[in-house]
Amino acid sequence: MKHTIHGSVDPAETLAKRIADATQHQDRFYLALSGGNSPKQLFSHMVTTYRNEIPWDKLCIFQVDERGVGPEHQDSNWRMTATTLLNLVPAVEAYRMEAERENAAEDYELLLEKTLPQNEAGVPVFDMIILGMGGDGHTASLFPGTAALEEHERFVVRNTVPQLDTYRVTLTYPVINAAKARCFLVLGDDRVDVVRAVQGGAYPAGKIVDPEWYLDESAAAQL
Numbered sequence: 001m002k003h004t005i006h007g008s009v010d011p012a013e014t015l016a017k018r019i020a021d022a023t024q025h026q027d028r029f030y031l032a033l034s035g036g037n038s039p040k041q042l043f044s045h046m047v048t049t050y051r052n053e054i055p056w057d058k059l060c061i062f063q064v065d066e067r068g069v070g071p072e073h074q075d076s077n078w079r080m081t082a083t084t085l086l087n088l089v090p091a092v093e094a095y096r097m098e099a100e101r102e103n104a105a106e107d108y109e110l111l112l113e114k115t116l117p118q119n120e121a122g123v124p125v126f127d128m129i130i131l132g133m134g135g136d137g138h139t140a141s142l143f144p145g146t147a148a149l150e151e152h153e154r155f156v157v158r159n160t161v162p163q164l165d166t167y168r169v170t171l172t173y174p175v176i177n178a179a180k181a182r183c184f185l186v187l188g189d190d191r192v193d194v195v196r197a198v199q200g201g202a203y204p205a206g207k208i209v210d211p212e213w214y215l216d217e218s219a220a221a222q223l
Helices: 010-021 041-048 077-084 104-115 189-199
Strands: 004-006 029-033 057-064 064-066 128-131 158-161 166-170 182-186 210-216
Touching: 010 029, 010 041, 010 128, 041 077, 057 077, 064 077, 104 158, 104 166
Parallel strands: 004 210, 029 057, 029 128, 128 182, 182 210
Antiparallel strands: 064 166, 158 166
């Protein structure tokens, strides 16, 4: 497995450049964003430092995963993304996972198939997917011991997470690993041991193919 580790590079700078470069020869840049706390600094830099470098009208944003709540709920990933990014920039084409609905996974999968370009195997292809990583080694909502880890056909599933007594709607390995680029954002050195294990192929996050790693300096220094 290839690892590109960045300990001082601002992921927002990399993302802004990739969007600008790609959209010189393609109509849209297809980006999937995770929720949680990890992307907040990324979003802040996109909104401020790199605001004028991103062609917002060519950006098409999707969700990596969502909790089973409505968009105004305090636990909603969409709410976090909207308040820290979408509501603060020019109009962006963005698609919410309506995870509070029973058929949300099927509908989102159909949306991906209709909207994104596909590879030779018929898998929708994102230009980039931004991933977080939990202390238990989960990424997206691919939690240890859950059924979604064994999904090889579907691109989006509703995944029951017994350890949290809930469910999530999430992208699956087939579509995540088909993306042109995948990156992990990991802040703080408290997850260094988990990062090492993931880089060795352990945990659900260890099944992500050839990810780029954006770590803060304290974490990167120990790897």
